[in-house]
Amino acid sequence: MRDDAEAARTGLDESRIVAAAVRFIDERGLRELTMRRLGAYLGVEGMALYRYLPGREALLDAVVESVVDALYRDPDVLLEAPAGWVDYLQRLAHGLRRIALTHPEVFPLVATRPAAAPWVRPPLRSLRGIESLLAVLTAAGFSDEHAAAVYRAFSSFLLGHLLLEVSALGVETGPVEEPDVAPAGDLDAYPILRRLEPTLSQDHAGADFEEALETLLDRIALLLPARRRGGRAALPRNGDQ
Amino acid sequence: MRDDAEAARTGLDESRIVAAAVRFIDERGLRELTMRRLGAYLGVEGMALYRYLPGREALLDAVVESVVDALYRDPDVLLEAPAGWVDYLQRLAHGLRRIALTHPEVFPLVATRPAAAPWVRPPLRSLRGIESLLAVLTAAGFSDEHAAAVYRAFSSFLLGHLLLEVSALGVETGPVEEPDVAPAGDLDAYPILRRLEPTLSQDHAGADFEEALETLLDRIALLLPARRRGGRAALPRNGDQ
DNA sequence: GATCGCCTGTTTATGCGGTAAACGGCCGGG
DNA sequence: CCCGGCCGTTTACCGCATAAACAGGCGATC
Numbered sequence: 038m039r040d041d042a043e044a045a046r047t048g049l050d051e052s053r054i055v056a057a058a059v060r061f062i063d064e065r066g067l068r069e070l071t072m073r074r075l076g077a078y079l080g081v082e083g084m085a086l087y088r089y090l091p092g093r094e095a096l097l098d099a100v101v102e103s104v105v106d107a108l109y110r111d112p113d114v115l116l117e118a119p120a121g122w123v124d125y126l127q128r129l130a131h132g133l134r135r136i137a138l139t140h141p142e143v144f145p146l147v148a149t150r151p152a153a154a155p156w157v158r159p160p161l162r163s164l165r166g167i168e169s170l171l172a173v174l175t176a177a178g179f180s181d182e183h184a185a186a187v188y189r190a191f192s193s194f195l196l197g198h199l200l201l202e203v204s205a206l207g208v209e210t211g212p213v214e215e216p217d218v219a220p221a222g223d224l225d226a227y228p229i230l231r232r233l234e235p236t237l238s239q240d241h242a243g244a245d246f247e248e249a250l251e252t253l254l255d256r257i258a259l260l261l262p263a264r265r266r267g268g269r270a271a272l273p274r275n276g277d278q
Numbered sequence: 279m280r281d282d283a284e285a286a287r288t289g290l291d292e293s294r295i296v297a298a299a300v301r302f303i304d305e306r307g308l309r310e311l312t313m314r315r316l317g318a319y320l321g322v323e324g325m326a327l328y329r330y331l332p333g334r335e336a337l338l339d340a341v342v343e344s345v346v347d348a349l350y351r352d353p354d355v356l357l358e359a360p361a362g363w364v365d366y367l368q369r370l371a372h373g374l375r376r377i378a379l380t381h382p383e384v385f386p387l388v389a390t391r392p393a394a395a396p397w398v399r400p401p402l403r404s405l406r407g408i409e410s411l412l413a414v415l416t417a418a419g420f421s422d423e424h425a426a427a428v429y430r431a432f433s434s435f436l437l438g439h440l441l442l443e444v445s446a447l448g449v450e451t452g453p454v455e456e457p458d459v460a461p462a463g464d465l466d467a468y469p470i471l472r473r474l475e476p477t478l479s480q481d482h483a484g485a486d487f488e489e490a491l492e493t494l495l496d497r498i499a500l501l502l503p504a505r506r507r508g509g510r511a512a513l514p515r516n517g518d519q
Numbered sequence: 520g521a522t523c524g525c526c527t528g529t530t531t532a533t534g535c536g537g538t539a540a541a542c543g544g545c546c547g548g549g
Numbered sequence: 550c551c552c553g554g555c556c557g558t559t560t561a562c563c564g565c566a567t568a569a570a571c572a573g574g575c576g577a578t579c
Contacts, residue, residue, distance in 0.1 A: 049527080072566065084567080085528050093566065148441070149386055155446050156478035168468040175470065185477045189442075189486055197438025200389070201430075205396050227409040229416065236426045237397035245430055256493060290556080313537065325538080326557050334537065 049081065051089045055099045062100070062142045066208070072096075101147050104140055105162050108132045116169050121267060122177035123254055126191065129170065130250050133160060133195055134202075141203040148200045158192035160199060183260045194253050202242045290322065292330045296340045303341070303383045307449070313337075342388050345381055346403050349373045357410050362508060363418040364495055367432065370411065371491050374401060374436055375443075382444040389441045399433035401440060424501045435494050443483045 057079050062070055072093055073083035090096050108114055114132035119125035137144040137160075147160045161167055167188065174184035224231040258269040298320050303311055313334055314324035331337050349355050355373035360366035378385040378401075388401045402408055408429065415425035465472040499510040 071564085073564085082529055083565095084530085087567070088527065145390055149390055149445070151449070152445065155448065156475065158442050159445065164465075164468055164471060168471045171470045171474055181474055181477050185474060185480075186482070186486070188478070189482065190490065193435075193438035193442055193486075193490070195438070196442060197434035197436070200437060200441070201399055201434055204390070204393065204400065207396065208392070224405075227405055229412045230405060230409045233412055233422055233426060234397065236422050237429070239426075241427070241430065245427070245434075249431065249434070252497060312535085314535085323558055324536095325559080328538070329556065 049079065049085060049089060051099070052103075054079065054086055054089055055096070055103045058096055058100050059103060059140065059143060062146075063140055066142050067146065097146060097150065100143060101150055101162065104136060104143050105147060105160070105166070107136055108163075108166065111135075116166070119173055122173050122179075123258075123267060123269060125170070125173045126254060126257075127250070129166075130191075130195060130246075134199055134246060137199040137203050141206045141208050144199060144203045145208065148196055158189065158196075160195055161188075161192050178261055178265045187257050187260070190253060190257070194249060198242075198246050198249060202246070205240075205242065290320065290326060290330060292340070293344075295320065295327055295330055296337070296344045299337055299341050300344060300381065300384060303387075304381055307383050308387065338387060338391065341384060342391055342403065345377060345384050346388060346401070346407070348377055349404075349407065352376075357407070360414055363414050363420075364499075364508060364510060366411070366414045367495060367498075368491070370407075371432075371436060371487075375440060375487060378440040378444050382447045382449050385440060385444045386449065389437055399430065399437075401436055402429075402433050419502055419506045428498050428501070431494060431498070435490060439483075439487050439490060443487070446481075446483065 054075070058070065058075055061075055061078050071083075072086055075096075076083035076086055079085075086096070090099065108129075109116060111132055114128050116125065116128065116132075119128065137147075144160070147162065149159065152159060152162060153164075157164070157167065161170070170188060170191075171184050174187055175181065179187060224234065230237075255269060258266045295316070299311065299316055302316055302319050312324075313327055316337075317324035317327055320326075327337070331340065349370075350357060352373055355369050357366065357369065357373075360369065378388075385401070388403065390400065391403075393400060393403060394405075398405070398408065402411070411429060411432075412425050415428055416422065420428060465475065471478075496510060499507045
């Protein structure tokens with residue numbers, strides 16, 4: 038059924054399969070992903086994938102790893118030679134945010150798939166990435182305990198903000214949607230919500246992310262002895278409305 | 279096949295089904311939940327559930343709603359008559375954390391299921407809850423924009439912290455686990471990780487949550503004119519190590 | 520250059536999942 | 550006493566993940 042011309046284009050391979058899965062999810066959503074459909078997407082029967090992957094779960098793990106590892110291939114992020122811990126955390130945060138926004142259908146997987154070890158905190162899932170983060174922090178003068186605390190705080194920050202940002206993009210809604218009665222028409226019982234609805238619908242994701250990131254960095258800087266803060270976290274001015 | 283004695287215990291009902299689903303998930307995990315299995319759990323054929331629910335998705339939605347609404351049935355949370363916005367946010371945060379820890383297998387559902395409206399930010403999923411939150415904030419003197427900003431910041435905070443806390447409980451791991459070679463034995467390539475592993479494995483979730491909550495509340499208080507802050511967010515002392 | 524074995528993708532088959540539709544018994548009102 | 554409707558059951562369908570048997574082409578060996 039499948040002959041020469043097709044076969045040339047085919048040429049399976051784990052990395053090709055995973056890349057196709059990522060594109061498939063980006064295009065059609067995670068819930069559409071099926072072994073058979075991914076096979077068809079690659080011009081192949083579904084069962085062919087099992088020659089390269091043990092099963093569907095392994096495929097999803099590989100998808101997550103592939104997407105997260107893009108951080109270390111991104112020239113803008115270059116996590117290996119950072120100019121100080123602040124710069125490092127900023128690049129890390131922006132790099133992960135870029136990944137989340139590039140693959141909004143994949144990101145929930147990055148965020149919620151069970152981790153390899155209990156201390157691996159999504160969305161920072163790569164051992165190499167965590168090692169690198171902790172190395173930068175301890176080199177910058179954070180104690181082991183503080184480095185661990187920063188890692189925890191940073192991962193919570195990223196998970197909360199990015200998961201909410203991508204979910205606001207309307208990810209994962211089924212194929213056809215039912216406008217039902219009216220879009221957001223049942224707010225009559227909730228007067229404040231009704232009044233604030235336009236305000237709530239405004240997109241502040243970028244600015245919120247930046248502001249929360251800066252605040253977190255300031256808070257982290259306070260863990261360091263004053264002389265090593267690099268100008269960060271001077272006395273906060275009060276009443277800045 | 280199923281006769282009198284059994285039938286007496288049966289007596290289906292949407293709320294009974296949803297409650298059973300919550301218990302089922304708590305006991306066996308989300309991935310074990312199946313219409314047929316839930317039926318069996320209730321002493322009934324799987325198809326019987328379809329008389330009360332349109333389908334599996336609707337069941338999951340109802341599970342989420344049921345778990346979240348427990349907030350408003352909890353006498354410790356009493357969100358209707360709060361003593362000030364700080365107290366309100368603290369009760370809300372602690373109430374949700376209690377829910378997350380009581381139903382760790384359900385919480386990822388609360389956190390990631392597509393919301394009814396784009397401005398509904400998990401894990402705060404109930405219109406009533408959001409209305410109440412916004413009412414308290416605006417009554418306390420926050421502008422509409424600030425109230426919305428607080429809502430956004432608070433939901434990000436809760437989502438990040440609670441999702442990570444429950445996922446650290448080892449939720450959703452398959453039935454049998456493969457210790458494979460050794461538990462966390464492949465750290466040889468990551469010396470800092472290896473050194474910090476005991477530190478990272480310590481459980482700081484409760485203290486981290488409290489500290490991040492207090493910090494967030496301080497930051498929120500700065501949005502108010504100084505006279506309305508209720509003693510919160512005085513000038514932060516510097517260098518508190 | 521012919522043969523053989525392996526690598527790769529295909530076919531076939533099993534069991535389970537969600538769900539539609541037809542079914543049948545029981546119960547309360549006429 | 551009958552009958553309609555409510556409720557759970559049965560039967561049936563299709564798609565999914567996956568195991569296992571299969572086939573064809575291609576390169577290595579003689």
